[in-house]
Amino acid sequence: MKRTLLIARREYFAYTKTVGFWLSLLAFPLFAVLGGAIPILIRTTEPVRAVALVEDGPQATGLAAFVRNALESETARRAAVAMEATEKAAEATGVPPTTGAAQGAVASLSRTRIRFVDTPGDIASTTGADRDAAVRRALDDEVAGQNAVDAVVFLTRDTEGRPEARVWSARASDDTVEDYIRDTLRSANRRTVFEAAGIDPAVVTATESFRPKVTVFSPSSASGGEVSFRDKLPAVIGLAGGFLLWSLIITGASILLNSVMEEKSNKILEVLLSSASATEILAGKVLGVALLTITVMVAWGGIGAAGLIAAAPEQAANVGHILMQDGLLAYFAIFMLGGYLMYAVLFAAIGAFCETPRDAQTLMGPIMMILVIPIMTMTLALESPDAPVIRILSLVPLFTPFLMMARLPADPPLIEVIGAMAGMFGFALLMVWLSGRAFRAGALSDVKLSWKSFMGAIRGNR
Amino acid sequence: MTAALTLDGVSKRYRDFQAVSDLSFSVPRGSICGFLGPNGAGKTSTLRMILGLQGATSGKIDILGANDGRKVRDRIGFLPEERGLYKKMTPVEAIAYLGSLKGLASAEGRRRARAMLEQQGLAAAQNKKMKELSKGMAEKVQLIASVVHGPEFVILDEPFSGLDPVNQQGLETMIRGLAANGATVLFSTHVMQHAERLCDSVVLLARGRKAFEGSVEEAKSTAPRFLELEGEIDTALVSALPGVSSVEILADDRGVRTLKASLAPGAGGQEALKAAFLTGIDVRRFALKEPTLHDAFIGLTGDHPDQDQSVKATAVEAAR
Numbered sequence: 001m002k003r004t005l006l007i008a009r010r011e012y013f014a015y016t017k018t019v020g021f022w023l024s025l026l027a028f029p030l031f032a033v034l035g036g037a038i039p040i041l042i043r044t045t046e047p048v049r050a051v052a053l054v055e056d057g058p059q060a061t062g063l064a065a066f067v068r069n070a071l072e073s074e075t076a077r078r079a080a081v082a083m084e085a086t087e088k089a090a091e092a093t094g095v096p097p098t099t100g101a102a103q104g105a106v107a108s109l110s111r112t113r114i115r116f117v118d119t120p121g122d123i124a125s126t127t128g129a130d131r132d133a134a135v136r137r138a139l140d141d142e143v144a145g146q147n148a149v150d151a152v153v154f155l156t157r158d159t160e161g162r163p164e165a166r167v168w169s170a171r172a173s174d175d176t177v178e179d180y181i182r183d184t185l186r187s188a189n190r191r192t193v194f195e196a197a198g199i200d201p202a203v204v205t206a207t208e209s210f211r212p213k214v215t216v217f218s219p220s221s222a223s224g225g226e227v228s229f230r231d232k233l234p235a236v237i238g239l240a241g242g243f244l245l246w247s248l249i250i251t252g253a254s255i256l257l258n259s260v261m262e263e264k265s266n267k268i269l270e271v272l273l274s275s276a277s278a279t280e281i282l283a284g285k286v287l288g289v290a291l292l293t294i295t296v297m298v299a300w301g302g303i304g305a306a307g308l309i310a311a312a313p314e315q316a317a318n319v320g321h322i323l324m325q326d327g328l329l330a331y332f333a334i335f336m337l338g339g340y341l342m343y344a345v346l347f348a349a350i351g352a353f354c355e356t357p358r359d360a361q362t363l364m365g366p367i368m369m370i371l372v373i374p375i376m377t378m379t380l381a382l383e384s385p386d387a388p389v390i391r392i393l394s395l396v397p398l399f400t401p402f403l404m405m406a407r408l409p410a411d412p413p414l415i416e417v418i419g420a421m422a423g424m425f426g427f428a429l430l431m432v433w434l435s436g437r438a439f440r441a442g443a444l445s446d447v448k449l450s451w452k453s454f455m456g457a458i459r460g461n462r
Numbered sequence: 463m464t465a466a467l468t469l470d471g472v473s474k475r476y477r478d479f480q481a482v483s484d485l486s487f488s489v490p491r492g493s494i495c496g497f498l499g500p501n502g503a504g505k506t507s508t509l510r511m512i513l514g515l516q517g518a519t520s521g522k523i524d525i526l527g528a529n530d531g532r533k534v535r536d537r538i539g540f541l542p543e544e545r546g547l548y549k550k551m552t553p554v555e556a557i558a559y560l561g562s563l564k565g566l567a568s569a570e571g572r573r574r575a576r577a578m579l580e581q582q583g584l585a586a587a588q589n590k591k592m593k594e595l596s597k598g599m600a601e602k603v604q605l606i607a608s609v610v611h612g613p614e615f616v617i618l619d620e621p622f623s624g625l626d627p628v629n630q631q632g633l634e635t636m637i638r639g640l641a642a643n644g645a646t647v648l649f650s651t652h653v654m655q656h657a658e659r660l661c662d663s664v665v666l667l668a669r670g671r672k673a674f675e676g677s678v679e680e681a682k683s684t685a686p687r688f689l690e691l692e693g694e695i696d697t698a699l700v701s702a703l704p705g706v707s708s709v710e711i712l713a714d715d716r717g718v719r720t721l722k723a724s725l726a727p728g729a730g731g732q733e734a735l736k737a738a739f740l741t742g743i744d745v746r747r748f749a750l751k752e753p754t755l756h757d758a759f760i761g762l763t764g765d766h767p768d769q770d771q772s773v774k775a776t777a778v779e780a781a782r
Contacts, residue, residue, distance in 0.1 A: 006562050014550070267546035271607075273515050274540035275563035277532065444515060 003276040007284025011259065012291045025296055029303045044111065049150040051177055052119040052138075056156040056166075063155040063163055063188065068116055070184040075112050077209065084211075113176050123152060139170040151177040155185075163188050233315070234322050234409035239382045241332050242406035244300075245339060246374060249401065252293035253343040256285060257360065260351030260439075269352065269443040278440035286344045293340065331408055334421060339401030341428040349435035352442030353454065363454060374402035385410035395420050397427035465524075466491040466615050466646040467512065472521030474507045474670075481507040482670045485521070489648055489663070494641045496657030496678075497650040498759065499667035505650040506543055508667070509619050512648075513540055526615055536565045539613035543620040543650075545604045549593040553579055553603040556592060557610050564611035571610060578606045582632070598629040605636060609645075616640055618649035622656050634660055654755040664755070668763035678755060685753035685761040689723040689731050691738070693746040697721060703737050705729030718746075 015021045053064040122134040138149045152168040163185040167178050187208075194204045216227040263269045272281050308316040323329040346367070354360040373393065381390045385407045394403035394412075400420045408417070438454060465488040474482040482504040489495040499505050510516040512523055514531035528534045547556045557578070558571035566574070579588045582602050587595055595603065601624070609616055618637070622630050637660055641647050651657055657664055657678070664681055666674040674681055686707065691700065694717050700709050706723045713720040725731055731750045738745050753761075 003563055006559070010559055014548070266549065267542065267544040268548065270515075270542040270544065271540070271546075271560065271604075272563070274513050274538070274542070275535060275560060444510065 003280045004284040004287065007272075007276065007281055008288035008291065011285050011288025012295075014259075015255065015292050016295065025299050026303075029300060029307075046113060047150075048113060048115050049174075049177055050117045050148055051114055052117055052123065052149050052152045054119055054123065054152065054154045056154040059157045059161070060155045060163075063157070063185075066188050066191075067153075067155065067181070067184050070187060071112060071114060071116070071180075074180075078112065080211075114180055117149060119152070120149065135168045139168060150174075153177065153181055161192070163192075229315075230318050233318055234326055234328070235382055235385075237319060237322055237328060238409040239378060239406050241328060242374070242378045242381070242402045244297075245332065245335055245405055246371075246378075246402045248293050248297055248336065249339045249343050250371065251296070252289050252340055253347040255292065256289045256344050257347040257351040257364075258357075259285060259289065260348050261354050261356070261360065264352060264443070265355035273443055278443060279436055281443075282345065282348055282436055282439050285348060286341070289344065290340060297336075326409070328408060331405065335401035335405050335424070338421070338424040338428050342398065342401075342424070342431050345432050345435035345439075349438035349442060350454070352439045353445065370398065374399045378402060378406045381406035381410075385412065391416065395423065397424045400424040464491055465489060466526060467648065468522075468524040469508075469512070470522040470524075472508070472511060472523060473519045474504070474511060474516065475519040480670055482511070482518075485667070485670075485672050487665045487672060487675045489646055491646050492641060492644055493662040494637060494647045494649070494660050496661035496664040497648055497667065498652065498654060498657050498664055498755075499650075500652050503652075503667045504670040505667060506619055509540075509617055509648075509650060512617065513538065534615075536611065537614045539564075539608040539611070539616040539645075541605055541608045541616075541618045541621055543623065545601065547592050547600065547604060547607065549591065551592055552589050553584065553592065553595070553606075554588050556603065557607045560607040561610040564613075566611045574610050575606065578610065579603070582606065582636070598625060601625055601629065602632070602636075605633065609640060612645075614645060616645050616647045616649075618647065620651055621649055622651060622653060630656070654759060658755045666759055666762055668759075673763040674758070681755055681758040681762070682753050683758075685758040686724045686727065687729075687731065687753060688725055688751055688757075689734060690749045690751055691721045691723060691743075691745050692748070693718065693744040695719050695721055695743055695745065699741065699743055700738070703734040705731065705734045 053067060055061060055064050120134070120138050123131055123138060126134055135152050138152060150170045151174075154166040154168075155163065156165070157163055165181050165185060167181055169175075169177055191201060191204055195201060217225050218227045218231070221227045221231040260269075263272070269281075276284070305316065308319065323332075350360055350363050377390060377393055377399075380387060381394075381403055384390065390403060390407065391412070393399050394407050395416065397420075400423065404412075404417065404420050442454075467489040469488070470486050472482060472485045473480070485504075485508060497505055497508070507516065511518045512525055512531055514533075514535070523529065523531070525531050526534045526537055531538060548559075551559070554572055554575045557575035558566075558568055561571035561574070562568050576585075576588060579585060584599060584602060587599055587603075592600060592603070601621075605618075605621065608618075621633055621637070625633060634656065637647055637649065649660075661678055663677050664674070665672060666681065674684070689706070690712070697709050697711065697719075700706060700721055700723050703723065705725050706729075707726040708724045710722040710724070711719055712722050723734065725734070735745075735748060735750075738748075
């Protein structure tokens with residue numbers, strides 16, 4: 001036991017004493033914040049397209065004005081949607097919508113990506129091939145002073161009076177203007193059709209801008225009636241817990257794989273084996289990296305909790321209540337233990353046969369492919385936790401820690417939860433036994449790793 | 463003198479490959495024993511069985527009174543053939559850590575590490591990272607790490623490999639020091655000169671089988687003495703000299719040859735030399751030489767100690 005603890009301590013401090021460990025520890029929350037901020041950043045810094053409108057023929061009269069007015073209406077509609085979203089977010093987080101951040105979010109979300117400019121003279125005054133040449137010149141970025149226009153839209157009507165358009169865009173892959181014009185002309189056509197049917201345009205406008213209020217009720221909500229964000233929170237936490245477990249377990253197991261590979265390549269394993277048993281070495285390394293993983297978890301949890309308490313204290317209290325009261329934290333710890341044991345000992349045993357990551361590829365490739373399955377199915381567990389495929393996969397020991405964690409907030413049958421946990425721990429013990437044999441054989445072997453040699457090591461005797 | 467180690471009919475088989483066959487020998491307490499044989503002769507397999515890292519297919523091993531090396535691992539020091547330490551650790555940290563795994567208190571391990579490093583002329587390197595040390599320095603650190611806990615039995619697998627002559631000399635001194643302090647030392651090597659200088663006893667191993675066990679002198683006495691002759695000499699004439707059992711050409715420089723004329727048991731060499739001068743053989747230089755351990759090994763096993771016998775072993779390992 002003393003040797004196990006000594007090995008665990010060395011393993012733990014070998015990583016925590018390095019600057020790289022703390023940098024990578026802080027990198028995850030930093031990138032998580034960046035990941036959330038990048039779409040808003042892109043939106044706020046995206047250039048606004050300068051669009052010139054040309055009514056192509058007398059039949060198109062009025063279309064340009066309609067398109068211009070529609071942009072103003074669209075801007076107002078976006079602002080309303082953004083404000084509604086901000087109010088919902090305020091309800092969920094407790095942050096009032098009048099704060100600078102909330103107003104900034106409204107401004108960025110309601111910002112339009114198009115502005116209209118005057119049509120260049122040589123386009124307005126020419127026709128046919130000359131006009132096409134003038135358009136090309138106007139859209140050519142490389143001609144100095146000519147990049148003021150990003151798109152030129154020719155509006156017209158077909159023989160039945162339906163609006164249509166030809167859009168010239170500076171970039172062939174940019175469909176921003178195309179999408180906007182398509183939507184606007186669809187509205188223009190709808191309005192024309194309604195007016196032809198004798199319906200007042202004001203009625204059409206009011207109808208189109210109507211946003212119904214929908215309230216959801218459920219007997220499983222906390223109040224037994226109306227569903228609030230608080231009622232949806234457990235499912236979100238379960239899903240986040242599943243992803244966090246996946247990330248922590250695979251990170252921990254990968255650290256262990258690399259650590260054993262390093263000792264193998266540096267010829268340290270044989271020295272260790274003369275001082276401690278293979279079981280003590282494996283247990284010490286698994287324990288040391290487990291402590292490392294717990295350190296990471298506590299650091300991430302602390303940063304997350306501090307951020308949440310600062311930004312949304314009311315929801316932070318809700319999250320804490322759900323984690324403690326609904327037992328999600330205890331389940332998280334149980335799944336962390338079982339999942340880590342399963343994967344850590346397997347990765348360590350593989351590492352005992354390898355001196356470089358390339359050596360490990362033979363076995364790690366299929367294992368990583370299997371590990372993609374819970375990632376692909378976890379989001380499905382949020383919407384359909386009782387879908388047969390999710391239920392079956394959550395009972396597969398290798399997937400139980402992630403999928404059962406995601407399913408838990410939906411109150412799956414207790415027998416399934418207990419059965420899945422029993423299967424997970426049974427499989428973990430089997431893995432400990434099998435991997436222990438493979439680790440002992442691999443540590444002293446020069447044999448190249450393959451499924452055949454790995455299985456042979458598991459079957460073989462000391 | 464009681465035995466610190468006894469092997470009795472020990473064999474090791476890897477599927478179709480017999481690595482060690484019916485090996486029996488013992489090492490007296492406080493002695494230095496050389497475990498000699500070419501690469502692939504079964505030395506490392508035997509050492510691993512002694513340490514309990516691998517089980518024997520058959521036979522019994524008794525080390526320091528235990529039937530399994532793992533039961534007395536804290537009383538054993540081991541230097542493996544392929545060596546390495548944690549590159550980011552300092553020598554003091556590495557030595558103290560490995561000592562602590564053998565039951566030595568961490569503070570005492572550090573104190574001993576500093577003292578032993580200083581003794582080996584490595585005082586200036588004790589706070590450098592292992593990766594910054596030369597190979598010779600790292601080898602010394604590793605040897606210190608294997609004996610810092612004061613083991614009763616020290617097993618060194620090819621300790622001289624990769625060392626320059628100066629460091630080899632230093633290592634020989636360290637090994638003598640271990641024995642002088644009462645430890646039993648068993649070291650494997652395929653370089654006979656080291657064993658000849660260091661060992662109280664030797665065990666010669668070839669193709670997994672013991673070829674000899676005894677003192678260095680006893681081993682050498684199994685090989686014939688020989689005459690080394692130089693000149694424009696016809697080998698057939700030398701073969702015909704009285705007492706000469708065989709002739710080997712050691713060098714041939716445009717007709718001027720150096721011959722090794724092995725003498726039959728009991729032959730003194732003087733008669734052969736007298737006959738050579740009387741028959742007018744062009745002997746420009748001669749010397750009567752005692753056999754070396756190298757000669758004894760060849761005579762006892764029929765193999766050359768530098769010959770690699772690991773080809774088959776590697777192939778079998780790869781097929782496992």
